[in-house]
Amino acid sequence: MSTHPYFTEFDACRICPRKCGVNRNQGRRGTCGLDARLAVASIVRHRGEEPPVSGPNGIANVFFMHCNLQCAYCQNFQISSTTCSTDGFIFTVEQACDEIARLLDSGCGAVGFVSPSHYIPYVKVIVSEIRHRGYNVPFVYNTNAYDLVEQIRDLEEYIDVWLPDFKYAQTDLGRKLSRVPDYPQVALSALKEMYRQKGNTLIINEHGYAESGIIIRHLVLPGHIDNSLQVLDTIAWELSTGIHISLMSQYNPAFYQGEEISLKRPLNFHEYSEVVEKFHELGFYRGWIQDMDSFGHYNPDFEQEHPFETTK
DSSP, X not given: OOSSOOOGGGTTTOSSTTOOOOOGGGTOOOTTSOOXXXXXXXXXXXXXXXXXXXXXXXXXXXXXXXXXXXXXXXXXXXXXSTTSOOTTOEEOHHXXXXXXXXXXXXXXXXXXXXXXXXXXXXXXXXXXXXXXXXXXXXXXXXXXXXOOHHHHHHTTTTOSEXXXXXXXXXXXXXXXXXXXXXXXXXXXXXXXXXXXXXXTOOEEOTTSOEEEEEEEEEEOOTTOHHHHHHHHHHHHHHTOTTSEEEEEOOOOGGGOOSOOGGGGSOOOHHHHHHHHHHHHHTTOOSEEEOOTTGGGTOOOOXXXXXXXXXXX
16 A cells, blocks of 8 residues: 555646635645645544444544535634645654554544545545455544535445534525535435435444434524524425434634624524424424533643543
């Protein structure tokens, strides 16, 4: 295995819906802010995902640097912003796989790729290498869902569990808060392909980890309840009410970089309750809701060696 693979996909990069066409192999930086090197902020045990994703012993999450969205309220802004430096965070594939293997050997029962849309060629190589080393664990694709359908289709043999967001059903909101002109259309197309592959069934293995399926996450934003209601309507009508939904209340205004007044406060009980009520009204029956104090519990610090853990 080459530790420095050359991916022709980076010659004129169009692997995400931005399709910026930059030659990342020549050291140029795409809209995501990255060249062709493997920039990883953290490879760490994470216990804070949905129960079948984290499992009993945590998931070995690979946090890629930067992101093909630039959400104004991102809790991972320390590593997702295109302005943050990658100095000291460049890995070879072998180094990344060694870290993943170390976590699997210490008890993690799955591997997760976080914000992987601009690094899909690396995802394939890492999955192949971990499997080659003899590890038979589920691989989770944790994405903002701003993904191309053809890329999701090509990942079918590599990814066991899809963990996408569905952030916006309103185009204007995606443009304003995440700087993309077409989020609802692009994300829904990607979700339909994920659903084609996995359907409604979330299969849990004997170790307590999801080994096949799809979980759609949606973060409810204060002052934008109509968007959340439309998101649920869209999933119900375009996909299925049998799908697993993770309905999140953890919005934290401390991360918001903007001027909208409603986004400078936490979500309130009545807003979240209205969305939960809609969830049940539409006939959804699988998934998770959060406590209203959750915004204080999901605040990673990527300046620490273990951003989600106080101990190894």
